[in-house]
Amino acid sequence: MGRAKCLVHVGWHLGDILSQFPALKHLSKTYDVFVQCEKKYETIFELIDYAKVGDPGEPCRFYDLQVFGNDQRIHDLFIGKDKGCLPVLYPYRCYDELRAAENDPIVFDRWPDMDIGSYEYYLVAPFGYSQKFLPGLNWMVKKAMELWPASLDKIWVLNDKPVEDCPFPVITAENLSHLAGIIVHAKEFFTVNSAPTYVASVVRENYYHLHDPEGYDWTAENKILVYHERWPK
Numbered sequence: 001m002g003r004a005k006c007l008v009h010v011g012w013h014l015g016d017i018l019s020q021f022p023a024l025k026h027l028s029k030t031y032d033v034f035v036q037c038e039k040k041y042e043t044i045f046e047l048i049d050y051a052k053v054g055d056p057g058e059p060c061r062f063y064d065l066q067v068f069g070n071d072q073r074i075h076d077l078f079i080g081k082d083k084g085c086l087p088v089l090y091p092y093r094c095y096d097e098l099r100a101a102e103n104d105p106i107v108f109d110r111w112p113d114m115d116i117g118s119y120e121y122y123l124v125a126p127f128g129y130s131q132k133f134l135p136g137l138n139w140m141v142k143k144a145m146e147l148w149p150a151s152l153d154k155i156w157v158l159n160d161k162p163v164e165d166c167p168f169p170v171i172t173a174e175n176l177s178h179l180a181g182i183i184v185h186a187k188e189f190f191t192v193n194s195a196p197t198y199v200a201s202v203v204r205e206n207y208y209h210l211h212d213p214e215g216y217d218w219t220a221e222n223k224i225l226v227y228h229e230r231w232p233k
Contacts (some may be wrong), residue, residue, distance in 0.1 A: 005060040008051070011091075014041055014176065015130045017199035018219070020065055020091050024051040026101035031061065046177035048110040063098075065091040068176060069191035081161040095155055103219075106202045122148050123171070123186035125158040128194020132214040135192075135228055140210075143226060144190050147208060151187070158182065158196060185209075190226065193217050 006027055011017045016035060027033050028050035035051050042053045093100040126140035137157070138143055155168045163170045174177040183189055183199050190208035192198045200207040201220035209223040213231050227233045 001036040003056075004030065004034050004061065005058065006033055006058055006063060008033060008035045008063045010035050010037045010040070010041075011065055013129050014044065014195040015128070015198055015218075016065075017041055017044060018195060021051075021106045022046065022050070022101040023063075023065070023105055024099045025089050026098060026104065027063070032056070034060075041176065043175040043177050044179075045108050046112070046175075047108040047180060050107075053066040055166060063091075063095060065094070077119070082210070087108035093103045106198060108180065108202050110177075111184075112181040114178060114185070120141045120169075120184075120187055121156045121185075122151050123156055123158050123183065123189045124168075125189070125191035125196040126196070127159055128192050128196070130194040130197075131217075133228070135210070137163065137166065139228075140190070140192070147190060147226075149189055154187070156192075158188075175186050175232050196224070 008027070010020050010024075021061060022172045024033050024035065032179045033051035034054050034056045035045065036053070036055070038096070045051060046052050056184065083207050089102065124140055124144045126134070126137050128134070141157070142154070145152055148155065156171045157163060157166055158171055159163050160172055171182060173182055179196070180203050183196060184203040189200055189204060189208075191200060193208045196216055197207075197209055197220070201218060201222060204222060206222045206224055208216070209220075209227050211217065211225045211227050211231065
C-alpha cells in the first residue's frame, strides 16, 4: 500500500507560494504532496522534489492555503492580532499541523540548468506586490548606483515584462525555475520585499533588501538591509 496523499491549493501570488514551501516540505513527511495553482506559477515547482503539480486522482487530505484578504479565516485568526503578518503567516495559523513549519526556511532541491557564459551583471528587482511601499524604478536604480558605483555599465533590471524608459537593460526569466538561476548568478542583487527576495534568501550567500516597516519583511539572515529616506535607520 502506497503513502497517503494530500492536495494543497497554494497561494494566489508567487511570493505567497514560495512562503508556503516550508509547509509543503513539512507535509511531505507524511504525504505525497500534490499542489494546484495558477498555471503561470507551475514552473516554480521544478525547483523542489517534495511537492508536484497535479491531481492525486483520488480522495485525499485537502489543504486550502488560498486565503485572501476578505476570507473569514483571516478575520478570525488575525484581526487585532498579527495584522501586519497576514500574507506569510495565514497558512500556518489556519491548520494546526502546519504550525511546526512556521519558522522553517524555504528549501530548493533542484537548480535550473543555466549557462550565462562570461556575463557579469549586478541585478536590481524594483517591482512587486508584497512591498507595501514601492519607491519606484528611479529610486531603486539610483540606490543601486550608490551601492555599486564601479559597475554602472553592468547593472540589469529584473522584471517579468518590459519596463518603459528604463535606464538599464531589462532581463526576464524564461520561466520561474530560471528565475532562481538569474538571481544566483548575479554579482550582487538588490530587491524589494516580493517574490525575488524569497528566492534570493534561498540561493544567495547575501543580497540587498529594501526594508519595509509598513509590511511584513521575509525573515532571512543573509539579507543586507537598505533603508529609504522615509524611514531612516
